[in-house]
Amino acid sequence: MSNLETIGLILATLVGGGALLTYLSELTNKHAEVITTGLKDGIPVSRDLRAVLLYRVYFLYMGGLIAFSIAIALGLLLIAENVSDPGIKTLAYVTAVIPAFSGVSWSILGTWTGIDCARAIGKAER
Structure with missing residues (x-):
């Protein structure tokens, strides 16, 4: 594989993966908001549905x-x-940090948000 093809592959991986990660994080945040507030588009959501959203949708x-x-x-x-070129090898290593940071951040902050959502469900009335 040529150096130009390798750079294209790195950029395609970052752009495509970044778009999907952004979309999934928006969906996750929308569900977390529905779970904590108990409202979906201004309509009240039952406690049971909030629990289903948390355990079957948010964590998924x-x-x-x-x-x-x-x-x-x-x-x-x-x-x-x-890759044999040291510059492109360094570029690939540096760009690998971006999704790795995203995964570590979501594993910590996403779990914390899930715990807050569970607390909100526990305080909600049936």
């Missing part, structure tokens, strides 16, 4: 975000290992 999206971030980072590391 959060797990997908973390797994996809790790997959992108590992893909970029594999690209770095199979």
Whole structure:
């Protein structure tokens, strides 16, 4: 693979993966807002539905975000290992930090938000 193809692959991985991660994080944040406020478009949501949203939707999206971030980072590391040019190898290693940071951030902050959502459900009236 030529150096130009490798740079294109790195950029395509970051742009495509970044778009999907952004979309999933927006969905996750919307569900967290519905769970904590108890309102979906101004309409009250039952406590049972909020629990379903938390345990079957929010944590699923959060797990997908973390797994996809790790997959992108590992893909970029594999690209770095199979390139001979030191500059492109460094570029691949540096760009692998971005999705790795995203995965670590979501594993910490997403879990914290999930705990806050569970507390909000516990305080809600039936």
